[in-house]
Amino acid sequence: MPRRAWIGLLCFWPGLPQIWTGQEVFGLLLAGLFAAAVNLAIAARWIWVEAFAPGWADFFAVSAILTWSASFCYTVWWVWLCHPERHRQEIERLFGEALEAYLQGRWNDSRRRVERILALDDTDADALLHLGAIHVRTHQPELARRAFRQCLEQDGGSKWRWEVERALTSLNGPDA
Structure with a gap:
């Protein structure tokens, strides 16, 4: 159901x-x-x-x-x-656009699309992971840490546990 x-x-x-x-x-x-x-x-x-x-x-x-x-x-x-399921098609479209902008190095365009996804579904672990990666690329480590931690707190975040923990370790530095 x-x-x-x-x-x-x-x-x-x-x-x-x-x-x-x-x-x-x-x-x-x-x-x-x-x-x-x-x-x-x-x-x-x-x-x-x-x-x-x-x-x-x-x-x-x-x-x-x-x-x-x-x-x-x-x-x-x-x-x-x-409900986020009502917006699933738009979320998928926005995620594709965000990924394309990210791969082209257009960080702000990608970030805006990911933030729009999170406005529709604030529990989207994939979008939170993507947002954390954008913040890493734009040299905003505190925002990246927050996005990565939120990703782990979501139901779908467990599939990204290894990647998120690795990213958090690299943000904290080798001596942390």
Whole structure:
């Protein structure tokens, strides 16, 4: 099953799709807000009825429904319009152009295309590796180290582990 479909299925519980796609803080905030609203609605309606003034149970229930609806709509919107798989064809085209510009020594053109790829999919390990190589070529070792480390942190980064570790070693120098 494609990743977009899994995210679509997860959208029925607020926060889960965001956490699964790397938006942990936003996902935890959504999940916490929804859980608090649902728990308060249940407590006010059936458990501590006399602890809340009349109308609070309805307010909490409406808050839970609105939180769920907003989270659901946001997730559907994100999966439909913003998910990296939707932009895969453009990413492939940009990567080819970036590689061609890199091989021709046009570092800035290559960097701009790679940055556009990362704007569409910030977890693209291949683009991060390419960005690190561009930064090495343009004598920006700190930016190169950051790009290489981000590459290793991504799911697809393990395939580049040897190359990235070798590049990081050469950036740190032989005595590091």
